[in-house]
Amino acid sequence: MPRFYFDFxxxxxxxxxxxxxxxENEDMAHKEAVKALAxxxxxxxxxxxxLVLTVTVTDAERQTLFTAQMTFRPTI
Incomplete structure (x- = not known):
């Protein structure tokens, strides 16, 4: 199975x-990244x-596959 890295x-x-x-694959890595970010x-x-939260997922060669980000801004 391929190895994925999750930098937060x-x-x-x-x-x-x-x-x-x-x-198993990149789709599973994407699901894990979004779940962890939440x-x-x-x-x-x-x-x-x-607050800006970011997860960057890379493959075994540390090539970026995708990045997900959530931003929280106070509105008061």
Whole structure:
């Protein structure tokens, strides 16, 4: 099975995945990335200020396959 890496960023705080995860295909990696981003968002929603959460998925050669991003902005 191919290995995928999921690098996360919360504003400017970046967490690089050095282990990766073996998944069946790129579609499964996409689903895992979106699921993880939603779980992180549920825990990190800010009470004040903007929050930008990003996940970048790369393949075994560390080539970017896709990026997903969520932005939270206070409207008050």
């Amino acid at each position: 960023a919360s504003n400017d705080d970046v967490s690089v995945d050095t282990i990766g995860q073996e998944l 779980e992180i968002a549920a825990e990190e929603i800010p009470r004040d200020g903007e």
